[in-house]
Amino acid sequence: xxxxxxxxxxxxxxxxxxxxxxxxxxxxxxxxxxxxxxxxxxxxxxxxxxxxxxxxxxxxxxxxxxxxxxxxxxxxxxxxxxxxxxxxxxxxxxxxxxxxxxxxxxxxxxxxxxxxxxxxxxxxxxxxxxxxxxxxxxxxxxxxxxxxxxxxxxxxxxxxxxxxxxxxxxxxxxxxxxxxxxxxxxxxxxxxxxxxxxxxxxxxxxxxxxxxxxxxxxxxxxxxxxxxxxxxxxxxxxxxxxxxxxxxxxxxxxxxxxxxxxxxxxxxxxxxxxxxxxxxxxx
Numbered sequence: 001x002x003x004x005x006x007x008x009x010x011x012x013x014x015x016x017x018x019x020x021x022x023x024x025x026x027x028x029x030x031x032x033x034x035x036x037x038x039x040x041x042x043x044x045x046x047x048x049x050x051x052x053x054x055x056x057x058x059x060x061x062x063x064x065x066x067x068x069x070x071x072x073x074x075x076x077x078x079x080x081x082x083x084x085x086x087x088x089x090x091x092x093x094x095x096x097x098x099x100x101x102x103x104x105x106x107x108x109x110x111x112x113x114x115x116x117x118x119x120x121x122x123x124x125x126x127x128x129x130x131x132x133x134x135x136x137x138x139x140x141x142x143x144x145x146x147x148x149x150x151x152x153x154x155x156x157x158x159x160x161x162x163x164x165x166x167x168x169x170x171x172x173x174x175x176x177x178x179x180x181x182x183x184x185x186x187x188x189x190x191x192x193x194x195x196x197x198x199x200x201x202x203x204x205x206x207x208x209x210x211x212x213x214x215x216x217x218x219x220x221x222x223x224x225x226x227x228x229x230x231x232x233x234x235x236x237x238x239x240x241x242x243x244x245x246x247x248x249x250x251x252x253x254x255x256x257x258x259x260x261x262x263x264x265x266x267x268x269x270x271x272x273x274x275x276x277x278x279x280x281x282x283x
Contacts, residue, residue, distance in 0.1 A: 006156075006158055006159040006200065006204065007053075007055060007073075007096060007156065007159040008145075008159070008200060009138075009141040009142045009144075009145035010138070010141055011053070011054060011055045011073075012055040012057055012071065012128070012141045012144060012145065013050070013051075013054045013055060013056075013127060013128060013129070014049075014050045014054060014055070014056040014057065014125045014126065014127060014128065015057050015059060015120055015125070015126045015128050015131065016037070016056050016057070016058055016059065016123070016124070016125045016126070017059045017060060017117075017120070017121040017122065017123055018037070018038070018058055018059070018060045018123070019060055019061070019123075025060060025061070025062050025101070026060060027058070027069070027070060027098075028062070028069060028099075028100050028101055028104075029100070030095070030098065033094060033095040033153055033155070034075060034092060034093070034094050034095070035092075035093065035095075036080055036082075036090035036091070036092060036093075037056070037072065037090060037091050037092075037093045038082075038087040038089070038090045039087065039089050039090065039091070039123055039124070039125075040086070040087060040122070040123040040124075041086065041087070041088050041089065043089070043122070043123055043124045044079075044088075044089045046124045046125055047079050047089050047090070047091050047125075048077060048079055048091070049125050049127070050073075050074050050091070050125050051074070052073070052074050052075065052076065052077060053073055053074075054074070055071050055072070055073050055096060056070075056071070056072050056073065056074075056093065056125060057070075057071060057128075057144060058070035058071070058072060059107070059117075059121065062101060062104045063101065065104070065106055066106070066107040066108070066117075067099075067104040067105055067106050067107060068099075068104070068107065068110070068112070068144060068147065068148075069098065069099050069100075069104050069105070070095060070096075070097065070098045070099070071095075071096040071097040071098075071148055072093040072094060072095055072096060073093060073094055073096055074091055074092065074093050074094075075092050075093060075094045076092055078091075078092065079091070080092060087123075095153055096152065096153070096156050096159070097148040097151045097152040097153065097156065097160075098151060098153065099148075099151050103151070105144075105147045105148070109147070110143055110144060110147055111139060111140055111143040111144075112140060112143070112144065114135065115131060115134055115135070115140070116132070116133065119132075128140070128141075148160075198246055198247075198248065198251065199232045199251065201248065202232055202248055202251045202253065203230060203232065203253070205248070206230065206253055207228060211253075212228065212229070212230045212253065213230075213253070214230070214253065214254045214255035214258055215252045215253055215254055215273055216252075216254055216255070216258040216262075216273055216276050216277055216280070217255060217257075217258055217277075217280060219255040219257075219258075221255070230253045230254070230255070231253070231254055231255065231256055231259045232251050232252070232253060232254075233251065233252045233253075233254050233259055233262050234246065234250065234251060235250050235251065235252055235272075235273070236250060252273055254273075258276060261276055262276060266279075
């Protein structure tokens with residue numbers, strides 16, 4: 001099974017509690033980024049529930065403090081039977097991000113502190129969509145993703161970088177939304193409405209093909225600032241129309257100045273890419 005090229009907060013779909021019967025803490029001193037994630041014997045039927053390339057959020061007690069320590073994803077669909085007395089069954093997973101005894105993420109410092117853990121801390125992998133009264137799932141996904149910033153393994157730092165840039169872009173440069181909510185709630189709303197996965201994909205393809213240049217004025221952040229940055233413009237504003245699917249060709253990559261002008265009305269109308277180019281050519 002192929003690994004995803006990048007992950008986003010929306011891939012965090014599972015919650016799993018782990019422990020070590022002797023020390024109480026588990027998987028904190030890993031030397032390999034692929035390891036066996038164990039399940040209680042009675043949870044054999046749950047081992048294969050998380051899909052390959054879906055992220056599992058690992059919860060445990062570290063120094064007797066409830067904490068999040070890992071983001072991992074299954075690498076195959078094989079149930080591993082180690083033929084031992086306890087925690088006999090396992091799943092081979094790959095680390096996306098990890099902490100240790102010194103830099104774990106206390107639950108009380110996250111939005112997850114409001115989620116009741118009863119029924120989801122028995123060692124099974126619980127789909128977060130099935131957690132009762134969980135509230136705004138996108139907000140929780142984004143919050144825990146942000147908490148793991150700096151702890152992504154080197155192979156996954158592109159996921160961290162691309163997602164961070166896309167979220168910053170959507171939060172700060174899209175005036176389709178009125179800033180009436182604070183911080184995380186606003187970002188979660190934008191992420192949900194804007195479908196940032198396709199924004200990330202648009203930028204990833206452009207970066208891969210060395211095409212991170214403004215489609216209006218040809219400005220390049222890479223050339224001018226040595227920065228891998230560009231903003232993404234929806235050719236058909238979400239504010240105009242209902243729910244619809246967005247395709248890659250519905251997006252344009254533009255610099256910050258041109259993006260602002262594309263969102264400014266001239267004679268009560270927004271300009272197209274071509275119209276803005278024509279206006280610039282007259283100067």
